[in-house]
Amino acid sequence: MTPSSANPSPDPSPNPLPIPLRAEGADGLAAIRKNPGEAVLAFDFDGTLAPIVEDPARARAHPGAAPALARLASSVGAVLIVTGRPAALAVEYGGLSAVDGLVVLGQYGVERWEAGELTVPEPPPGVAEARAKLPGVLAAVRAPEGVHVEDKGHALAVHTRRCAEPQVALDRLRGLMEALAERTGLQVEPGRYVLELRPPGMDKGVALRDYLAERAAPPSALLYAGDDLGDLAAFAMVDALRAEGVAGVKVCSGSTEVTALAEQADLVVDGPAGVVDLLERLIAVLS
Numbered sequence: 001m002t003p004s005s006a007n008p009s010p011d012p013s014p015n016p017l018p019i020p021l022r023a024e025g026a027d028g029l030a031a032i033r034k035n036p037g038e039a040v041l042a043f044d045f046d047g048t049l050a051p052i053v054e055d056p057a058r059a060r061a062h063p064g065a066a067p068a069l070a071r072l073a074s075s076v077g078a079v080l081i082v083t084g085r086p087a088a089l090a091v092e093y094g095g096l097s098a099v100d101g102l103v104v105l106g107q108y109g110v111e112r113w114e115a116g117e118l119t120v121p122e123p124p125p126g127v128a129e130a131r132a133k134l135p136g137v138l139a140a141v142r143a144p145e146g147v148h149v150e151d152k153g154h155a156l157a158v159h160t161r162r163c164a165e166p167q168v169a170l171d172r173l174r175g176l177m178e179a180l181a182e183r184t185g186l187q188v189e190p191g192r193y194v195l196e197l198r199p200p201g202m203d204k205g206v207a208l209r210d211y212l213a214e215r216a217a218p219p220s221a222l223l224y225a226g227d228d229l230g231d232l233a234a235f236a237m238v239d240a241l242r243a244e245g246v247a248g249v250k251v252c253s254g255s256t257e258v259t260a261l262a263e264q265a266d267l268v269v270d271g272p273a274g275v276v277d278l279l280e281r282l283i284a285v286l287s
């Protein structure tokens with residue numbers, strides 16, 4: 001898959017930006033080019049910067065991601081990672097610690113990493129309760145072989161990717177997870193062959209909005225790239241900001257596993273390799 005485009009690019013440069021599918025996306029890219037120093041570029045981690053792998057502990061960013069983000073960080077207003085991962089893990093798995101000025105909002109915005117400093121609040125008591133109850137719940141329903149739990153401190157992610165039938169397994173667990181979430185005051189965050197039990201009240205859209213509110217002025221443009229259902233809240237925030245006059249670009253790191261983002265995106269690229277290609281094209285036009 002090459003970057004999506006409605007028409008052939010009129011840009012004569014050897015490394016042109018793709019043409020967005022929507023006029024608003026084209027306006028967003030134009031705003032980044034016009035005023036890069038005030039633009040904010042935000043990225044999801046798994047599936048967007050890091051290829052999806054079976055074992056979450058083995059996920060690593062595409063080798064081109066950190067170098068490209070480091071170069072962009074020197075020419076745009078801010079580079080952000082907004083992830084369901086614990087912030088420190090995203091930094092480690094992404095090899096991102098040397099990206100100047102990078103801010104990582106982890107666990108859907110609950111945690112923050114910046115300049116080597118990590119801020120992690122105490123999780124609500126429901127997380128400990130869910131942690132204690134989850135093994136019993138999974139055993140009681142004879143969870144299929146391959147189901148595994150990732151304990152993220154603030155959330156418990158139940159993964160089915162390693163099951164023989166991951167979608168069947170996910171569907172079988174959904175109701176139980178919802179019931180456990182209700183009993184523990186948590187919410188279920190669905191994703192790519194994963195159901196997470198996490199505290200309510202924060203999502204990637206709120207995380208973006210809070211971050212932007214800290215800045216002295218609204219950005220010249222906000223680009224957000226994601227691949228999974230948890231990124232829809234960030235896309236909705238791009239839309240909300242557009243309604244307030246802030247230019248935006250919604251980029252989908254495409255996969256066959258999730259199609260909801262592609263339906264809303266201005267640009268659909270081919271997974272993390274496609275995202276890195278887009279970053280390199282941005283570097284080329286901004287330098």
Ligand SMILES: O=P(O)(O)OC[C@H]1O[C@H](O[C@H]2O[C@H](CO)[C@@H](O)[C@H](O)[C@H]2O)[C@H](O)[C@@H](O)[C@@H]1O
Nearest residue numbers: 045046052053054056059083084085161192194
């Ligand atoms: O917001 P993100 O950065 O996209 O994180 C979302 C979740 O990603 C991870 O799970 C996904 O990636 C795994 C590794 O490739 C894959 O095995 C799994 O099937 C995917 O759902 C991560 O493990 C979760 O903690 C994140 O919340």
